[in-house]
Amino acid sequence: MTLADRMLTPHERAARLGADQLRQLVGLVDHDDAADPFPVVGVDAVVFACGNATQSAQYFVATWGMTLVAYAGPETGSRDHKSFVLEAGSVRFVLEGAVDPASPLADHHRRHGDGVTDLALEVLDVDRCVAHARAHGATVLLEPHDEADEFGVVRVAALATYGSTRHTLVDRSRYDGPYRPGFVARRSGFVSRPGVPVPLFQALDHAVGNVEMGRMDHWVRFYNEVMGFTNMAEFVGDDIATEYSALMSKVVANGNHRVKFPLNEPAVGRRRSQIDEYLQFYGEPGCQHLALATADILGAVDALRAAGVEFLDTPDAYYDDPQLRARIGAVRVPVDDLKRRGVLVDRDEDGYLLQIFTKPLGDRPTVFFELIERHGSLGFGKGNFRALFESIEREQAARGNL
Numbered sequence: 001m002t003l004a005d006r007m008l009t010p011h012e013r014a015a016r017l018g019a020d021q022l023r024q025l026v027g028l029v030d031h032d033d034a035a036d037p038f039p040v041v042g043v044d045a046v047v048f049a050c051g052n053a054t055q056s057a058q059y060f061v062a063t064w065g066m067t068l069v070a071y072a073g074p075e076t077g078s079r080d081h082k083s084f085v086l087e088a089g090s091v092r093f094v095l096e097g098a099v100d101p102a103s104p105l106a107d108h109h110r111r112h113g114d115g116v117t118d119l120a121l122e123v124l125d126v127d128r129c130v131a132h133a134r135a136h137g138a139t140v141l142l143e144p145h146d147e148a149d150e151f152g153v154v155r156v157a158a159l160a161t162y163g164s165t166r167h168t169l170v171d172r173s174r175y176d177g178p179y180r181p182g183f184v185a186r187r188s189g190f191v192s193r194p195g196v197p198v199p200l201f202q203a204l205d206h207a208v209g210n211v212e213m214g215r216m217d218h219w220v221r222f223y224n225e226v227m228g229f230t231n232m233a234e235f236v237g238d239d240i241a242t243e244y245s246a247l248m249s250k251v252v253a254n255g256n257h258r259v260k261f262p263l264n265e266p267a268v269g270r271r272r273s274q275i276d277e278y279l280q281f282y283g284e285p286g287c288q289h290l291a292l293a294t295a296d297i298l299g300a301v302d303a304l305r306a307a308g309v310e311f312l313d314t315p316d317a318y319y320d321d322p323q324l325r326a327r328i329g330a331v332r333v334p335v336d337d338l339k340r341r342g343v344l345v346d347r348d349e350d351g352y353l354l355q356i357f358t359k360p361l362g363d364r365p366t367v368f369f370e371l372i373e374r375h376g377s378l379g380f381g382k383g384n385f386r387a388l389f390e391s392i393e394r395e396q397a398a399r400g401n402l
Contacts (some may be wrong), residue, residue, distance in 0.1 A: 351376020
């Protein structure tokens, strides 16, 4: 058994995802955690604050093909809020909404709108991770403690990161319940449309954080020093600029590359970048987008479009450029099939990837999703940056925010 096989989480095994599949989906690599000062297994959950978690849960079930698995609310002892736990493959979303107007969730939503509050990480040893983080200057929001019920014990703690985002650290090795103590199993009565592939995505490839100008390197050092993450990629200057706007980005990753966090900051340009727009409308640094790894991006895009999801448009010139076809070589589907759906393609020394981006999912121009299908490539679509950002700028201009 390889190191990667031994590092599979029970959640991934339950989703029938093996190491080979995760290598293709998210670029998983072998990693010996024995020498890792902050051994992260993977992303445990992405937690959202929602204006209406009840309706948001239905949206993700009916539109994104996720499965409702657990619930907490006033009926289970959570007096001021409701929480819905949704899964697709190894991805877990937790949608939280205020019941009591005095709930901190209500105030958070008023200031920021719908958005990610917590990128929870599954770790091998909560206490060891917190001790290392504290020694390297991290702010500990929640001290290590046990939560228990009839299904076992979960050990948790929490660290602060950019903005009001946090990383809850979770060790669920002694727990066999639907999610965490305080939650009960819950299922949705929704019936999927015939022929829709479920799930539409199988893993979380990366989660992008937007921070203020001049703060990207600070947070890169935070992940390097506090969590032992390594620098995986860097995009600056012409790599990531258009005629009007620019930004800078660096990517940090844990040892097995199951957790990848690109960090963006705005750069000086003629007009306002997408990062500037996000910071204005979210009100502080935060998680801008989630990249969802899929084994069939064409099938997923077709199903999502049929359900009403809007994607960024890509001009025909992108696909008709002979340099594109020369650069990408042979891919698993004809370029004309990608063109009909607006799917972007990029190749690097390791292989190629297919990707597409939604428009903002909520009322504010903040959070959006990416679908990504990897075929050997460990990159992030560098060859598509200009086309992508020009498409985003067209949307910004339509909103009056460029």
